[in-house]
Amino acid sequence: MTDDFRKRAKNFLLLDIETVASHASYDALSERMQKLWDKKSLALNKGDETISSSDSFIDKGAIYSEFGKVVCIAFGAYYWNENDQLSFKVRSFSGDDEVQLLLEFKSLIEKYPADQLVLCAHNGKEFDFPFLCRRMLIHGISIPKALQISGKKPWELLHQDTMELWKFGDYKSFTSLDLLAAVFDIPGSKNEMSGDQVTRVYYTEKDLEKICRYCREDVIVLAQIYLRLNCMETVAPENIHRIE
Numbered sequence: 001m002t003d004d005f006r007k008r009a010k011n012f013l014l015l016d017i018e019t020v021a022s023h024a025s026y027d028a029l030s031e032r033m034q035k036l037w038d039k040k041s042l043a044l045n046k047g048d049e050t051i052s053s054s055d056s057f058i059d060k061g062a063i064y065s066e067f068g069k070v071v072c073i074a075f076g077a078y079y080w081n082e083n084d085q086l087s088f089k090v091r092s093f094s095g096d097d098e099v100q101l102l103l104e105f106k107s108l109i110e111k112y113p114a115d116q117l118v119l120c121a122h123n124g125k126e127f128d129f130p131f132l133c134r135r136m137l138i139h140g141i142s143i144p145k146a147l148q149i150s151g152k153k154p155w156e157l158l159h160q161d162t163m164e165l166w167k168f169g170d171y172k173s174f175t176s177l178d179l180l181a182a183v184f185d186i187p188g189s190k191n192e193m194s195g196d197q198v199t200r201v202y203y204t205e206k207d208l209e210k211i212c213r214y215c216r217e218d219v220i221v222l223a224q225i226y227l228r229l230n231c232m233e234t235v236a237p238e239n240i241h242r243i244e
Contacts, residue, residue, distance in 0.1 A: 005232070009078040011116040013109070014226065016218040017128050018072040018211050020199040021061030026054040037067060062199050065134035069098045071202055073105050073132075074215040076223055081239060088235045090219045091243035092212045099139050102132070106144050114145035120160035122177045122222055129159060162222060165229050181221050184228045189217035216242055 023029055029037060034053070041056040042049070062068040076090035093104045109117060121128040133143050149157060166175055181188045193201060193214050201207050220242075224234040 005230070006080070008118065011112050012118045012120065013075050013077055013112075014120045014219055014222050015073060015075040015124070015128065016121060016215050016222060017070050017074075017131065018195075018198050018215045019062040019068045019131060020071050020202045021057055022067055022069045024203040026057040029057070033067070037061070040064070040067070058199055059196070065131045065138070068131075070101060070132065070135055071095070071098070071198075071208060072212045072215045073101065074212065074219045075105075075108070076216075076219045078223070078235075085239055086233070086235050087239035087241065088220065088223050089241040089243060090216045090223075092216050094208055094212045094215075096208075098135065099141070102136055102139065102141055105132070106136070106141065109146050110144050112146065115156075116158070117146040118158045118160055119146060120162065120222070120226060122180075122218075122225070123161065123163045123174070125159060125161045125164060160226070162225050162229060165226075177218060177221055177225070180225050184225060186221060186224045186228070186234065189214060189221045191217075212244075 026034065026037065037057055038053050041051070041053045041060075044060060045051045045056060057067070072092055072094040074090060074092035076088055079087050079089065081087045093101055093108075095101045109119070119129065129147060133147055136143050146158075149159075162177070162180065163175055166180060178188050178190060180186075192210060198211055198214075201211055220240055227234050
C-alpha cells in the first residue's frame with residue numbers, strides 16, 4: 001500500500017446509485033410525459049410496436065433521468081484501523097423524497113474540499129454522475145463543485161470510473177461490475193436481487209431497505225475492484241463495515 005494511496009484515501013468516495021421509474025406506472029405520467037415516453041419507447045424498441053409503452057416504462061424508465069428518480073445513494077471510504085489494516089466502511093442515504101435525498105448527498109460531499117474530492121463509480125461518468133446532476137437541476141438544486149465538469153480542464157476532473165479504467169481506451173464494449181467481480185474472483189452483489197428488478201421491488205414489494213442493501217453491496221464490490229485495478233490487495237472481509 002503506497003503512501004500516495006493513503007494520502008488520496010482521505011478525500012476519496014466510492015458510490016453507487018439506485019434509480020427507479022418516476023411513477024409506479026405509465027398511466028400515472030402526465031399526458032405530456034406519456035407522449036414523450038411513447039417516442040422514447042419506440043426508439044428504444046427499434047420500432048417494435050408490439051412492446052407497449054407501459055411495459056417499457058417499468059422496464060427502462062429508471063435508466064433515464066427525465067423519466068426516473070434516485071431512491072438510494074450508497075457511498076464508502078477506505079481507512080486504516082487500529083492495527084493499521086486497510087478497512088472499508090459503507091453506508092447509504094435513501095428515501096421516497098428525492099429532493100431530501102439529493103440534499104443529504106450534496107451536504108455530504110460539500111464537507112470535502114471540492115478541488116481534492118475524488119468520486120469513483122462504475123460507469124459513473126456516463127450514468128451515476130450525470131444522473132445525479134440532472135435530477136438536482138430538475139429540482140432546482142445547485143450542483144456541488146465536486147460534481148461540476150463545465151469549464152474544467154481534463155486534469156482538473158478528479159472523477160474515477162472503474163469501467164473506464166478497465167477499458168484502457170477501448171470504447172467498443174460495456175463491462176458490468178458483476179463481470180469484473182467474476183474476473184477478479186471477488187464475491188458479487190447479486191444475491192438478493194439484480195439491477196433490472198429495482199423498480200418492481202420499490203413499487204410492488206415496497207422494500208426500500210432491500211434496495212439499499214443491494215446498493216451498499218455494489219459499493220463494496222466497487223471498492224475491491226478499484227484496488228485490484230491498481231494492483232493492490234483487497235480489503236479483508238472482517239475489515240468491511242456496513243453502516244445501516
